[in-house]
Amino acid sequence: MDDVRFAVLGTGGIGRRTLEVSQHKDGLTAVAACDRNGVAVDHGGLDVEELLEATEGNIASGPQDDMATDGGAAAATEGVKQHGDQAGVVASEQGRPTETPIDDVIAESDAIDAVLIALPNLEHDFIPRVAERFAEADYEGVLVDVLKRSRVIGMLDDREEQLTESGITFVCGAGATPGFLTGAAALAAQSFVEVEEVEIWWGVGLKSGYEDNRGTVREDIAHLDGYDIETAREMSEAEIEELIDEHDGVLEFHDMEHADDVLLERAGICDAEDVHVGGVLDVRSDEKPTTTTVSVTGTTFDGETGTNTFQLDDVTSMEANVNGPALGYLKAGVRNNRAGHYGVFGPADLMPRF
């Protein structure tokens, strides 16, 4: 476990921050990164600082063109287009242009232990299809994503046989929520023999991080009343600004379709329907509008009903709470992969089996 070589697909907010955070972690070496126009590979370890400078301003970009998806992905790659074709990985001294970035990473994957899929996932089947391509190439290793939507888990499960045959350990929903907070809920549940409710309530202040995380904001908008994935995907940047103005920069969400529900159910913690996710996003302040809290209510073996809580300090940014856990789950995935545990795993599956 002392040396994990990993790749990042996508160099938007999440991909770039993960590269940055990995420099603080022992035993993690970034060996490949790509976006829609370029790929950089160095099995001895990428120069992360240089790559980060070169990709500054990438907005949730990813190699969607390579995927031959329909126009839906276009909005998410807009940011890159604004910077012109020379922005992103190709602008790095380590990068080279390519029309097939994902295939280029797959071609190097014999020497890659884990791949973080940091691509926008407004297309539900996008990540499952990326996983399929790795499986078709007989990749043996770990794939990690930070997807959010419950329904995607089922799409991955549908491909579990193929992933297992290839030798892939797929860790899904390994960001903040689902991810960090799903693990916290699994842990907090351990006082109880029966869990009645899990409430995940998040606060994000995203003033200075807004540009870097437009893809995430767009995805969140799809959870508002009167919106869905399709309408959010089709909104222009101007329409999004207008919506944000109407709410004075503060968007509140209830009963979001976040995969924490199915991921806790599959780990045996509670029923999916007893999990509720909501939160408040303020794009005009870096202060969190509310404190991120996981509350787990259950009954102990001796008949008491109570609520355990896990709270993140308001000063911890969304980025800090996505990327640290994502790399932790990535390492846990590698450990499982090396032990021969293949298939689809959620964050709670990687916790001690309470």
Next chain:
Amino acid sequence: MDDVRFAVLGTGGIGRRTLEVSQHKDGLTAVAACDRNGVAVDHGGLDVEELLEATEGNIASGPQDDMATDGGAAAATEGVKQHGDQAGVVASEQGRPTETPIDDVIAESDAIDAVLIALPNLEHDFIPRVAERFAEADYEGVLVDVLKRSRVIGMLDDREEQLTESGITFVCGAGATPGFLTGAAALAAQSFVEVEEVEIWWGVGLKSGYEDNRGTVREDIAHLDGYDIETAREMSEAEIEELIDEHDGVLEFHDMEHADDVLLERAGICDAEDVHVGGVLDVRSDEKPTTTTVSVTGTTFDGETGTNTFQLDDVTSMEANVNGPALGYLKAGVRNNRAGHYGVFGPADLMPRF
């Protein structure tokens, strides 16, 4: 993982409650239990209800005589003696008398996946020596303990080679603290790239649970100013009552030697010296005198310093917070053991490798 057959050494408070809690968990079958005078084995599954009734009143009892330890263990087995030789496991319809309870369990261990060592550990080397005996018998499986003292971890590490050769996965410190709260600290640390301090502060109200947990109270007393392991071990029950009276039933502890420190350090979370454990024990009320809280202070990759917190509801009993996690870590141990991961593991080692 669907069927874990486990044994419990010792049927004092922790052993009995673990048997009770296991009935609420899927895939766990209790197949053996022993105390100093008796052993019960049924590979088809013990009748836990009957065994619990028969062992009612056992006080932190364990098969110490079998270990040929010195007089130190005598105090901890006093409770059983008060009930006479027919109390405990021998009083159960499933039990039979024995002078070698641990050897009797070892003799059956081919069909046992995991063994919870729920014995009093005022003798520091007692648990390491039990582990040795399993290794000498070439046991391949999991040993779990709920020990507390930091120094015992080193004694286990000294035996790691022997444990590994035998095929033993030893999970140490898998109760509440260390254990549940160590895992919570490892999780809460994930927002940070540098952890500055971990503070574990517990509250226990132990009026109705006092009789069942005299061994634990005695061990806690050793942490008070002016006391140590030896003095606490040699105190008579009357002396303990006197001490408790002097404090009006409420004992407050600071800078306890709890293995959370070395267990967090070995998992790479922080330095042992930055971990502080304390708490308040009230033996005259079942209300917790203070709320059990884990506070992890650290710095994020983007330079903010903050504190994440994990709190247990005051209504959750010490027993609930020891036994649920102990069984969870036991399952995690089995998963690791089946994957060929042998040696000594702490709770934080079993968390995703952040």
